[in-house]
Amino acid sequence: MREILIVGGGYAGFYTAWGLEKKLRRGEGRVTVVDPRPYMTYQPFLPEVLAGSVEARHAAVSLRRHLHRTRLVAGAVMEIRNNDRCVTVRPESGPDLVLRYDILVVTAGAVTRTFPIPGLSEEAFGLKHVEEAVAIRDRLLTSFDRASGLPRGPEREKLLTVTFVGGGFSGVEGFGELLALATASLKHYPEIDAEELRFHLVEARGRILPEVTDRPGEWVVRSLEKRGGTVHLNTQLVSAEKSHVVLSNGEEFDSGLIVWAAGNASNPVVHNRTDLPVDERGLLIVRPDLRVGTPAQAVPDVWAAGDDAAVPDLAADTPGALTVPNAQHAVRQGKRMARNILASLRGRPAKNYVHRSLGVVATLGLGRGIFQYHHLVIKGFPAWLMHRGYHVLAVPTWERKARVLAVWCTAALYGRDIVSLASVQRPREAFVTHGEPRHEERAADAPTP
Missing domain, CATH: 3.50.50.60 (FAD/NAD(P)-binding domain)
Structure with a gap:
């Protein structure tokens, strides 16, 4: 054995x-x-x-x-x-x-590649694990709930500002999908106007999506900016202390959500x-x-x-x-x-690994995507369908394929769920805060002899 x-x-x-x-x-x-x-x-x-x-x-x-x-x-x-x-x-x-x-x-x-940027480890989320993705979504929806009850001003502006660092596939897809969620959620928040949303994508190089060629990459930038995003090329994150973002191009702003997707190590x-x-x-x-x-x-x-x-x-x-x-x-x-x-x-020779790329495909938000195979480029809704089709086939096991398809069909009929469960990260808070009175509280409430 x-x-x-x-x-x-x-x-x-x-x-x-x-x-x-x-x-x-x-x-x-x-x-x-x-x-x-x-x-x-x-x-x-x-x-x-x-x-x-x-x-x-x-x-x-x-x-x-x-x-x-x-x-x-x-x-x-x-x-x-x-x-x-x-x-x-x-x-x-x-x-x-x-x-x-x-x-x-x-x-x-x-693992996620990081740099010694002030405030990065304290303020930013990574985008490599399921737990991080759930926390980012909950943070955005919680920020919407809080901002809807605040008057216009610095605190409200901060809550409605999102910053992604990294223009590779992970960063661009996450940015596009979260922007789509934020835009779609506005109909449930009449207190918030679309122009109040501030979405920033920061990339150190002069282009995003290095896996695709220049012209499709430029189209993605235009598509994201047309939807209200701001793409900062040739720009680095200098500081994120206390959620205050400082960029190498001189821009500064407060951001209620910072996502680090700047590559792997x-x-x-x-x-x-x-x-x-x-x-x-x-x-x-x-x-x-x-x-x-x-x-x-x-x-x-x-x-x-x-x-x-x-x-x-x-x-x-x-x-x-x-x-x-x-x-x-x-x-x-x-x-x-x-x-x-x-x-x-079993005493047989091993074979070399050879695989020719099937092309690259990315989602940019609901109904939007891009696909490239050599000189063939497909944009928009057809590319988004190709993204979903490919990945539902690629995810392992029929059980997972069926579950994902069921959620997509439900969302097509009723839309996406916008409930934030951020409190699940602190599951005992309600029990500890509102449960049985603590010893000193019982003593204070006891009748005086």
Whole structure:
């Protein structure tokens, strides 16, 4: 029985474990997945979670529900020592665990890249996990509720100002979807006028959406600005202290909601706490067949894929190109890796990972999108339909597809739900504040003898 240890339960890790479960023979190997979260986040749905178009739980795929023959360990990997064939895992509670393996799969996933900007860690939300998307949506709707009861002035203006930092797919899709939600919600808030909304998208480069060419990117900027957004190109966030945004172009304003979506960084475990070979960016050096190692020599029985792996892109025209760290590649790398591990267990040669891009598609809000495949560009409603069609097919399991489709059909009939559940982040507050009187209160209310 070979011990197969998978570090990370994201796209690549989930699909590797899923594929191994289906094909491993009895006694051939046992699979263990280590991840701090009990689910895989389908990140392309996070912008729609922001807008209330997809329920939060429907963007999360339960590992236990779908990996029936896999051992699941809830915890964070703190160190990988391949020379000793073991990893150190820190669970939510209790002492650290040391897990040993015969075959190691590293799919730890990237983390949000941040910079030492004053106020950023105190004021901003990330946009990488379901919990963050739900919190951003609740913050916006709570701000609408508060602003509707205030007179016009600085506090009301702050509540109705939203700032996104980062013009990649995550930032632009989140910005577009949240802008669509805010605009659609105005009909329920007659106290708020459309011109009071202030939506700012800040990008350090001279263009947004680097995955598409210049002209489609320029069209996206015009589309967002036509809907009331403001796009700041060649601009950086200088400070966000006390929700006061300062930009490198000299502009300053208060913002009730700040979202940081300025790219990813290598997982610290892969970058700093492993004896496996990494490149100058902290990514694992991977061969075309997804084994860890240089072209000259592979590391025995160690595989990697996803955002933390420098996987050669054999379909690219540029020599030395690496696959783009996106869901399209991670899912297919996970499937190929499962087949290659099975082949190596059975004495067969592993095959190289080759995938030609299917194009890029992005949602820009309800009924708006953009798609590009080489020189073919589709904009507006058809691209939005293509985005929804592709991702409902791509999200794993028929159960998740059915749930997402049901929510979309309901929203088409009745619109999106605009209830804020921000208080769910403090579930005991009402009980503690309004429950049984505290001891000192009972003493004060006691009759005087």
